[in-house]
Amino acid sequence: MSTTVEPSTSTGSSTEDAPLLDVRDLRTYFKTEDGIVRAVDGVSFSVKAGQTLGVVGESGCGKSVTMLSVLSLNTKAGRLALGPEANAGAEMEHYLLASKKHTSLSTGSAHFRGEDLLTASSDRLRAIRGGEIAMIFQDPMTSLNPVHTIGAQLIEAAMLHQDITKGAARQIAIESLDDVGIPRAKQRIDDFPHQFSGGMRQRVMIAMALINEPELLIADEPTTALDVTTQSQILGLIRRLQEERGTAVVMITHDLGVVAEVADEVVVMYAARVVERASVFEVFEQPRHPYTWGLLGSLPRPDAVADRLTQIQGQPPSLLNPPPGCRFAPRCTFSFGRCLEDVPELEGSGAGSHLDACFLTDAQKVEEAQRFVTAAATDESA
Amino acid sequence: MSTYIIKRFLWAIFLIVCVTMITYVLFFLVPADPARLAAGKSATPADVARVSKQLGLDKPVYVQYGLFLKRLILEQSLGRSYVNRRTVNQMVFEAAPVTAGLVIGGAILWMLIALPVGILSALRPRSLVDRSAMIFVLVGISAPVIWVGLLLQYFVGFRLGWLPNSGYCNVFNPPVGSSCGGPWDWFTHMILPWTTFAILFAAAYARMVRANVMDTLGEDYVRTARAKGAPEHSVVRHHVLRNALLPVVTMLGLDIGVALGGAIFTEAIFNLPGLGRLTVTSVESLDLPTVQGVVVFATFAIIIISFTVDILYAYIDPRIRLA
Numbered sequence: 105m106s107t108t109v110e111p112s113t114s115t116g117s118s119t120e121d122a123p124l125l126d127v128r129d130l131r132t133y134f135k136t137e138d139g140i141v142r143a144v145d146g147v148s149f150s151v152k153a154g155q156t157l158g159v160v161g162e163s164g165c166g167k168s169v170t171m172l173s174v175l176s177l178n179t180k181a182g183r184l185a186l187g188p189e190a191n192a193g194a195e196m197e198h199y200l201l202a203s204k205k206h207t208s209l210s211t212g213s214a215h216f217r218g219e220d221l222l223t224a225s226s227d228r229l230r231a232i233r234g235g236e237i238a239m240i241f242q243d244p245m246t247s248l249n250p251v252h253t254i255g256a257q258l259i260e261a262a263m264l265h266q267d268i269t270k271g272a273a274r275q276i277a278i279e280s281l282d283d284v285g286i287p288r289a290k291q292r293i294d295d296f297p298h299q300f301s302g303g304m305r306q307r308v309m310i311a312m313a314l315i316n317e318p319e320l321l322i323a324d325e326p327t328t329a330l331d332v333t334t335q336s337q338i339l340g341l342i343r344r345l346q347e348e349r350g351t352a353v354v355m356i357t358h359d360l361g362v363v364a365e366v367a368d369e370v371v372v373m374y375a376a377r378v379v380e381r382a383s384v385f386e387v388f389e390q391p392r393h394p395y396t397w398g399l400l401g402s403l404p405r406p407d408a409v410a411d412r413l414t415q416i417q418g419q420p421p422s423l424l425n426p427p428p429g430c431r432f433a434p435r436c437t438f439s440f441g442r443c444l445e446d447v448p449e450l451e452g453s454g455a456g457s458h459l460d461a462c463f464l465t466d467a468q469k470v471e472e473a474q475r476f477v478t479a480a481a482t483d484e485s486a
Numbered sequence: 487m488s489t490y491i492i493k494r495f496l497w498a499i500f501l502i503v504c505v506t507m508i509t510y511v512l513f514f515l516v517p518a519d520p521a522r523l524a525a526g527k528s529a530t531p532a533d534v535a536r537v538s539k540q541l542g543l544d545k546p547v548y549v550q551y552g553l554f555l556k557r558l559i560l561e562q563s564l565g566r567s568y569v570n571r572r573t574v575n576q577m578v579f580e581a582a583p584v585t586a587g588l589v590i591g592g593a594i595l596w597m598l599i600a601l602p603v604g605i606l607s608a609l610r611p612r613s614l615v616d617r618s619a620m621i622f623v624l625v626g627i628s629a630p631v632i633w634v635g636l637l638l639q640y641f642v643g644f645r646l647g648w649l650p651n652s653g654y655c656n657v658f659n660p661p662v663g664s665s666c667g668g669p670w671d672w673f674t675h676m677i678l679p680w681t682t683f684a685i686l687f688a689a690a691y692a693r694m695v696r697a698n699v700m701d702t703l704g705e706d707y708v709r710t711a712r713a714k715g716a717p718e719h720s721v722v723r724h725h726v727l728r729n730a731l732l733p734v735v736t737m738l739g740l741d742i743g744v745a746l747g748g749a750i751f752t753e754a755i756f757n758l759p760g761l762g763r764l765t766v767t768s769v770e771s772l773d774l775p776t777v778q779g780v781v782v783f784a785t786f787a788i789i790i791i792s793f794t795v796d797i798l799y800a801y802i803d804p805r806i807r808l809a
Contacts, residue, residue, distance in 0.1 A: 235715055298804070
């Protein structure tokens, strides 16, 4: 049921190696009218200080919910602590169906600097949200409150986490707006969100997220709602601020181009699970999971002359009732008998930190990846 | 802003002309002669003809309407009642405060009920509070005003004797010979009418507030506020309520107009000498100038209220600029 994870590095090792955020076997289920949706089903990953983790996958695969669960930001979120021997899936459904208060429930662990956020008190969580872990969202048009000036919203963020006067908070707000490239920040601080363009609003969101100098910034598809030129400006801005301040970033995206541009490590998610986890170089050069091959094959390359992009046939499975075995098997051209019955675990092939969840033999994976990369290279040379 | 005001002003004039014209036309479609009513039961045809001439009823409709408009504009006068020859201005002036007191007091009461009930229900959907509130809403919306009024009169006024059953007391300067007067008497006499009047709206508003608050709770900016680390009470107060109550303000403006009409029933049950009762009695006696007077006054009132609400709305919602 559960996925295997790397041996723990959070205890006893030097602070350099210890991940900033270490998520293990995270599950988040939602109660809906149609039944229990298993939106996140045993996800593990970690983020190192100062690094960027890209979380990729198609819409609805649980990327955003994973990160929202870490901060308990899902609607009517509950958290459940389960013993290591418990049958997590069944227990979760049981508790969720019985609960009147919660429509979503998370279990597992999410250690942030050694502190488990899934068992932290709500006061502690509030201190972490926006203070040590900040989050920006997909749609800057709706993520800012329309009836308050951006200044009021920034000042609120600063005063929630810093013991300062309103005047001082205003000063900080102006500085952080200036930092993200809002021209005439001193005047514009008193404007309302609707007086800004989409890109400018996303800059305001970033300014607000970084106002308390968090150690981790979760960016949930921050460029999806923006046009291409603005996209690259915003990515550039995030990268610059990250370099200046050493902030770690989790970049949730469905755009492999964004991943290639900003990520150090990549987590590929499919149907509520992690299917591959590796460095950005390995994902692009030695991808090991058929789903990753599909994703890369569907990525347009400006230098390629291929007539058509390859397409992954079919639709992702419903998370109400996911298929047994490997969830990608029904769409996978490489699948065989075992894939439909057993759940492949996220494992590495010997050394390295490159993990994938697929029953194909190492030789097959290497050969297929080889062919894939060569094909891309041939396209390039053509 | 000034173009906005000019536009609104012209629109108001257009409305007044339309509304009064429709009232005139409706009146002349009624197959009854106001002059005959005014002249009394034993009047001869000659008497009726004399009364008709005296009241100006012998002239064509459009002339009568023209005279009405001329008087309204030049003398700000609504004319005299056919029935008792008092000026309509004075009658409206006497009745308006009663209705205003009923409507404003009622509106305050219904908001005092609807806001907490709606907000609490939205924050705890499907809880006991929510379910009881929604039962109240269902009953409140379904129950006819008259039935509610009579029940209150019977139980609270008659059986328990806690509050006066009906009648009106002036707040200031009660007329000589009246049985009551002063703020306290006024207040106790108004409690039952306010309650009767407010229940329907309280129910409708509780449901509306609940729906708006629930919608707003799902907005992206509310998630942003939580992601900033704002405590829940501050999320609700600063980010949810202000946005959720914007549409309520608009509805309140529209509904106060509707409520003026609804006041007719409450005034009738509790025998309050307001505009509603004045309308009913003057329609019964085909007293066109008085009806017309109430119509003009109510139109003015509604125009002014909706104008105020528009200004207020632009003030509380920064996205709206009047132009």
